[in-house]
Amino acid sequence: MIVKEGLDGFGVNKLARAAGVSPATIYIYYKDREDLIIQTTIRVADTMLRESLHDFDPEMHFAEGLRKQWQNRANHFLQHPLDVEFIEKMRYSHLYDKVSGQIYLTFKDVMGKFVHNAIERKELIALPFEVYWSLAFAPLYQLIKFHTQKKTFGHLPFELTEESMEQTLQLVLKALKPDPLPS
Template identity: 40%
Template sequence: MRTKDENKEIIIREKAIEMIVNEGFDGLSMHKLAKAANISASTIYIYYKNREDLLNKLYAFATDSFMEATLAGFDPESDFETGLWKQWTNRLDHILKYPLLYRFLEQFKNSPLITKQTSLQEDIFRKAMQRFVEHAVCKKEIVELPPEVFWALAYGPFYTLVKFHLDNAAMSGRPFNFNKDMLRLAFRHTMRGIARREA
């Protein structure tokens, strides 16, 4: 039995994500991937059973990587404004560092090819996010909202700016110049929408 080489696995993973983002999963074959990674096609099967297994393992890796980065230095019991800003900046840092990984997640998160299985990292992430919101509501820092409305208000502006940045195009089609000042502006208005105001 051939042993696994971590460096080869990383190369396969990186090339596969690049090809899937640029060409779609239908355009990916083990032969094309092997050629792009400069290895034999049989080597890929040491790490992945088939294309579906490849996609699911890539998705699990990308998801765990993103959630782990999101929780770095994050305290679910911090005050809401501090915690949400940490969430925005953690997410942004990871997206800017690994834009292909983010595009891959966005492209395939609702794909029928994905067999979602909850990982330990996802469980940790969900509990941290739930605790963060519950703590803020309990401390009367934010209004209590349905989860979908909360998500739309708390993260919608962030992900819209991220999309403009990655597409390098604003709504008008003009080039989009993203900066932290713009992020701060969006954040301030986001906080106004969900922060509890004293009667």
């Protein structure tokens, strides 16, 4: 409902009707409307982050590890597009402050270790974490957004193919790889 009609189109009464239960039932499980939204967001985001680390190990080589994460994220998107759209919406809602603190806990550790290892092994240039993140993942999420919007920048709607993803990843890796020292 939130993906289709937005947060302002989402109401507790409406949800109860759609679910075929009484509004009062909802308040057995959630304190109020906001609690429902926040708890749902946390649940979905947790699943997504856990899946993004599937078969991932912070000891992996950088290129290999980053590709794995891109694949995990892309796969999750293809299998649960609604979840991804939901989280993206929530990320830009005024409620996001109240969830962001709760969802990155274990995730931050693993990612931090991965980046730290990669820098130590000279597979990744030393960067502030935010700069790294902006380069390493923002392009992928933008591609996904183009795909869901099917906005036509060219004459054809964009599709997130294996090919365009790999192409973009290669360029990201090029940006993040240390320059070989002139010998």
